[in-house]
Amino acid sequence: MCAMLSVVPTARERARAQTTEAILAAARTQLAEVGAAALSLRAVAREVGLVSSAVYRYFPSRDELLTALIIEAYDAVGEAAEAARDAASGASARECWVAVWRGVRAWARAHPAQYALIYGSPVPGYAAPPDTLPAAGRVGVVLGSIASAAHADVDPGDDVVAAVAPDVAEVLHLDPRLAPAAVTAWTQLFGTVGFELFGQYENVVTDRDTYFDHVAGAAASSVGIPADRPGNHDLPRRPAS
Amino acid sequence: MCAMLSVVPTARERARAQTTEAILAAARTQLAEVGAAALSLRAVAREVGLVSSAVYRYFPSRDELLTALIIEAYDAVGEAAEAARDAASGASARECWVAVWRGVRAWARAHPAQYALIYGSPVPGYAAPPDTLPAAGRVGVVLGSIASAAHADVDPGDDVVAAVAPDVAEVLHLDPRLAPAAVTAWTQLFGTVGFELFGQYENVVTDRDTYFDHVAGAAASSVGIPADRPGNHDLPRRPAS
């Protein structure tokens, strides 16, 4: 009766998991190719080799399928940030910070449709379900953990400190006085990446790599992460585009 | 033969202009109600009292209709910025700067769908035509004109200055050394407004007004606009939400 309690999955359960994954994979492909708004459930079904109505056994609507892709995307960008941080584990806080920024940007450039899905305009008439909230914070957590090592020599007004939810400082293990700067830096990261991806920097920023590194460095300073070489705001050249 | 050269518009020309405006008005309404991706040309036609095929006499495709709305939106946000600047004409550079930021945010909150249309993810398979480029820069020009009054005591590295297109400093009548900071502030304005509008600040920023003013003030400082009262980064309370 209640097969979900079974430890050993039945053949039917395995088949269901496989089909679900196949649908998600096809949806991921189509998302990258045509974008979120044009993602067609029927086309996904065709790619999987199913008839459209069969897909509804797995996702009750197109929006539910999109929600699954949104969560995947949040996790992916969070993993990219964590991987970049881990790869720079031996480096200074500032190098680590810049590495995470670069990691997020690189992921976004490699997966523009998924980036647009989570940081672009919300899909019409579609409110992001609360399922997405935990996954959405992963990049912020990574940035916060780096910033928490810095000394809080920045000090905004009390009202600004109170304007940020107390949970933020708590989740990020951060001095509450640093929380507004952290939120601003987090905003700036995705604002800059978004502007580059969505074409706003066309005819505005020519050398995107250099400009991005500059913004990352300035943001590091704004959350109290000191420059590696005092008095020098320049950063080591990024490896390659 | 060539009625376009006629100074006095014929009845047919007037009717055409009226119908075009009626279609645009209906499209604007529907855009605000259901969003860009769900904007239906057939629904627009119904609202105007036309059959769908008749709309194609005025706009060759749904994308062309969207383009017209995009240009309208760019103009509207530009006008909002200019109006805010003009309303604060007697004030200090910093007050003027913050007023423009508030004006853009207020417009965005009042017209979220139009904001999403121009600053959200691009519509799928749809490349913004070059028609939109001049209108897109109006807010930047307003911000730049305010910043140009400030002394350029900020000095990024030469490579960063070179990373920004020379046209930017030229169009904004700005010291090229200030251009990167101006671009960053411009990015931050729309990044912050976008994050608020698209729900990223849910459970993160509680007092959006206070936080936004703080960011605006910090951005003013970053482009070299001094605080009105030295040593005090706080700003006059905004009038009302």
Next chain:
DNA sequence: GTCGGTCGAGAGCGCTGCTCTCGCTTGAGA
């Protein structure tokens, strides 16, 4: 007054999301 160009209506094509029904298969309980 004529006649070419413009306009709106209507039918139609292929696509979409989604629902419903119908059989086949699976697997747990008797």
Next chain:
DNA sequence: TCTCAAGCGAGAGCAGCGCTCTCGACCGAC
């Protein structure tokens, strides 16, 4: 081991979409 409810895929179908084509009606320049 047999039974039967539940799960599953296929297919038909509905309403809506963007877009095209054709056909009458009307406007206005000549």
